[in-house]
Amino acid sequence: MASSSSNELDGFFDDLVRCETRIYNAIGETLRAEHGIVASQFEFLRYVRDHPGCRVADVATNFAAGIGATSKGCDRLVARGWIRRTPNPADGRSSLLRLTAKGERLVAEAEATFSRRLNELVTPAVAPDRLTPAREALAQLRGALERDRIGLPVG
Template sequence: MRAETRLYNALGDSLSREHGLATSQVEFLRYFRDHPGSRVADVAFNFAAGIGAISKGVDRLEARGLVVRHPNPADGRSSLVSLTRAGSEVVADAETTFQKRLSDLVSSTLTPDQVATVGAALATLRAALERDRIGVPVG
């Protein structure tokens, strides 16, 4: 956990300095890029976070003109969120910063084989946790 926290903080510092975004905001933008027209509830489920917290995060992105909410034709109580053109540009730039900084941090310590092994192990663990709905907040 400490290693993840240190990586997260270092990445966050770079993203904030270069793009004015928190790591979580970049993650939301990446999600909306990869899943256009998602509901806030979909994002909350994916990130194992509360709907209220995700909605506030989306509000901040919307205020910056990076995402837009559209009425959900299947459910009037929710809206669908999509990236704006500015959001698409920012997430592409931030993704480059994220990948470069992560590579700099990891490659100075781990070999490519170690990175592949750790990545595969974490992907397997994440899939099992998601499949079994472990760590999903209530409400």
């Protein structure tokens, strides 16, 4: 693989982080205004919906977050009645996560808002023929980072 210049990589990093932050914040503001949740809660709910019976450790690994912080985030979702924890029969130290009916309704409604807002933010700025190659490049980078377990919290 050819080496990229430092300026190209610096610019890539800067653009990637600033775009992610601005999109995440804008979507979070919309989700809060329309559904009373923040972006991280929406992401947790969507992950649990797509991975019923997952463990807190699975959620933490997916989001490259600490287990303690992820567990507290899940506790907040349990307290609001959106997910439930059940004992893990294979490991008494962990629990399995599932959406409640209330959580299923919320994530379905919020997902429509998320898709609408993401479309509003991205499609005016990025031509459709450039979106697929950009996504493929990011997916390749993410895959390599995840495969090599780079960027996971320590402890």
